[in-house]
Amino acid sequence: MKKNLFFAALLLTATMFFAACNKNDDVTPGSQQEAADLDYNAQNAKSWANYMVQVGYLLQQDATTLNDAWTKSYEGGKAFKEIFLNQQALVCVEQIIDGCSNIANEVGTAKIGDPYDLYFSGKVTEALYAVESWYSWHSRDDYSNNIRSIRNAYFGTRDGRTIAEHSLATIIANNNQALDTEVKDNIQGAINAILAIPDPFRNNIGAPEVQKAMTACANLQETLGKLKKYIQSTPTVNTDAVLHPILETYVNDVVLPTYSDLQQANTALYHAAQAFQQQPSNATFEACCNAWFEAREPWESSEAFLFGPVDALGLDPNMDSWPLDQDAIVNILNSGKFDNLTWSDGDDDDEIEAVQSVRGFHTMEFLIFKDGKARRVN
Numbered sequence: 001m002k003k004n005l006f007f008a009a010l011l012l013t014a015t016m017f018f019a020a021c022n023k024n025d026d027v028t029p030g031s032q033q034e035a036a037d038l039d040y041n042a043q044n045a046k047s048w049a050n051y052m053v054q055v056g057y058l059l060q061q062d063a064t065t066l067n068d069a070w071t072k073s074y075e076g077g078k079a080f081k082e083i084f085l086n087q088q089a090l091v092c093v094e095q096i097i098d099g100c101s102n103i104a105n106e107v108g109t110a111k112i113g114d115p116y117d118l119y120f121s122g123k124v125t126e127a128l129y130a131v132e133s134w135y136s137w138h139s140r141d142d143y144s145n146n147i148r149s150i151r152n153a154y155f156g157t158r159d160g161r162t163i164a165e166h167s168l169a170t171i172i173a174n175n176n177q178a179l180d181t182e183v184k185d186n187i188q189g190a191i192n193a194i195l196a197i198p199d200p201f202r203n204n205i206g207a208p209e210v211q212k213a214m215t216a217c218a219n220l221q222e223t224l225g226k227l228k229k230y231i232q233s234t235p236t237v238n239t240d241a242v243l244h245p246i247l248e249t250y251v252n253d254v255v256l257p258t259y260s261d262l263q264q265a266n267t268a269l270y271h272a273a274q275a276f277q278q279q280p281s282n283a284t285f286e287a288c289c290n291a292w293f294e295a296r297e298p299w300e301s302s303e304a305f306l307f308g309p310v311d312a313l314g315l316d317p318n319m320d321s322w323p324l325d326q327d328a329i330v331n332i333l334n335s336g337k338f339d340n341l342t343w344s345d346g347d348d349d350d351e352i353e354a355v356q357s358v359r360g361f362h363t364m365e366f367l368i369f370k371d372g373k374a375r376r377v378n
Contacts, residue, residue, distance in 0.1 A: 038326075038330060038333075039370070039375075040375050040376075040377065044333055044334070045280060045377075046336070047332075047333050047334070047335075047336040048333060048367065049273075049276055049277040049280060050277065050336065050338065051332060051333060051338065051363075051367060052273040052276060052277065052288065052364065052367050052368065053270070053273045053274055053277050054338045054341055054359075055273070055341070055359050055360070055363050055364045055367070056266075056269050056270035056271075056272070056273035056274070056364065057270055058318070058341060058342070058359050058360075059266045059269060059270065059295070059319060059359075059360065059361065059364065060263075060266045060267050060269070060270040062266075062315050062318050062319050063259075063262045063263040063265075063266040063267075063319070064263050064266075064267075065309075065313065065315065066259055066262065066263075066309055066310055066313075066315050067259040067260055067262065067263040069308075069309035069313065070255065070256060070259055070308070070309065071256060071259075074308075074309055080308050080309055081251050081252075081255075081256065084247070084251060084308065085244075085247055085248065085251060088240065089239075089240040089242075089243035089244045089246075089247055090231070090232070090238045090240075090243060092243075092247050093168070093231060093238075093243050093246070093247070094228060094231075094232070095307055096153055096168075096247075096250060096304075096305070097168075097224055097227055097228045097231075098228070099153070099304045099305050099306060099307055100149075100150040100153055100154070100224050100304045101221050101224040101225065101228075102306070103146050103147075103149060103150065103303045103304050103306070104147070104150060104190065104217050104218075104220045104221040104224060105217070105218075105221050106146075106303075107143050107146050107147065107190075107194070107217050108190075108213070108214045108215075108216075108217025108218050108221070109214070109217075109218075111132055111139075111142075111143055111146075112143065112194075112197075112201075112210060112213055112214050112217070113214055114130045115127045115128070115130040115131045115201075115202075115205045116205060116206075116210050116211070116214065118130055119205040119206050120206065127205050128202055128205075129323055130323065131201055131202045131205065132322045132362070133296075133362070133365065134200070134201075134202040135362070135365045135366050135369040135370065135372075136289070136292070136293075136365050136369040136372060137199065137200035137201075137202065137369075137371075137372030138293070138296065138365075139200065139201040139202065140194055140195055140197055140199055140200070140201055141296075141297075141300075142296065142300045143194045143213075144191050144194045144195055145297060145300035145301045146300055146301075146303045146304070147187060147190045147191045147194065147217075147220070148160065148191065148301055149300070149301045149302060149303050149304035149305070150187055150220070150224075150304045151187045151188075151191075152254050152258075152301065152304070153168070153250060153254060153304045153305065154167065154168050154169050154183060154184075154187065155167055155169050156168070156169065156170075156246065156249040156250055156253055156254060157253060157254070158253070158254060158257060158258065158301075164249045164253060165249075166245035166246050166248065166249040167246055167249055167250075168227070168246060169183075169184070171237060171242060171243075171246065172227065172230070172237075175234065175236065175237055176230060176234075179223075179226060179227065179230055182223050182226070183223055183224070183227055186216070186219050186220040186223045187220060189216045189219065189220070190213070190216040190217050190219070190220045192216075193209070193212050193213040193215075193216035193217075194213045194216075194217075196209045196212070196213070197209045197210055197213055200372060254305075255302075255305055258298050258301055258302045259298075259302065261297075261298040262295070262298040262299055262302065265291070265294045265295035265297070265298055266295045268291050268294065268295070269288070269291040269292055269294070269295040269364070271291075272284070272287050272288045272290075272291035273288055273364075275287065276288055280377050281377055282374070282376050282377055282378070285368060285374045285375050285376065285377065286374040288364075288368045288374070289368050289369060289373075289374040292361070292364060292365060292368060292369075295361070296361060299319065299320065299361065314343075314352070314356075317352075317353070317356040317360075318356055318359065318360060319360045319361055320360055320361055320362070321353075321356040321357050321359075321360055321362070322362050323357075323362075324357055324358065324362055324363060324366065325354065325357040325358055326366075328354065328357065328358045329358050329363060329366065332358060340354075340355060340358070341355060341358065341359050342355065343355040343356070
């Protein structure tokens, strides 16, 4: 998730509100009321479908750019996989662990922690708007997939069960079994704690399980710090001969397949949006939602490696900016003009951010989901 500076702009045309909290300090389910002009209807149907197709196209293009940068050419030169693997191995491993640590911290302190802090400061409405993926009620899945991206980086595999021969997990287990156990336990502990939050998270921001999930993510981040220090300080581990095969496994068996899946799934999402445009129906809305879930999984499972092209080319905020600028989205729907969904290198930061806050996964999510279910045409 790339946080942008638009913090859930409130609609000027209608009031969006939360009802009072219940006795369990949970947000009252179903209490959020969307403005009438934000719902799909006969008057905005054409613009709505066009918007879906435009966002789907841009997601597909960004996913293709990312995959091609790693596998074909990065900024007109070699593929980024070659650039990455030709660096000093220890530097690359440090970057991998830093990526894991950053997402563990982001899940705990921002994705979960920001709504939690707002909620208990009395800003209940703002707490709702801070919950990523609340249109689809998919927050816990997103956050747990973020932690799985750490597991994949550590295991050198993506199935959650097997551990690659050339992986951080194998080399640490062979040299410091206690540390390996701690890393594995804290990865699984964070996943379990996140999934223990009552679903959906947007309705249970104040649940006691939320604090436990935040603590589990903090524990994982601390352990990843130990892992980095251990590798840095252990001469039998931090050589190119030991670490380079681990990097090759990481790139070839984790990063590249994840980005390939991302490209394929976003292509399918784009095609689902086109199918809806051609034949709007409850079934094609549902198909778009299913395609969104499929496209979302590899993205969230890539957030432990948000370095290289995904960062340098602005693809993270292109695809995953949150919160959205809902005022601007309403204006686009009302006007039917989509020429402000792209940016160029000459634009300043504010202009780029304004564009990124009206496209990507969460704009598509808003367009196809309502109250955790597929929108309906009638």
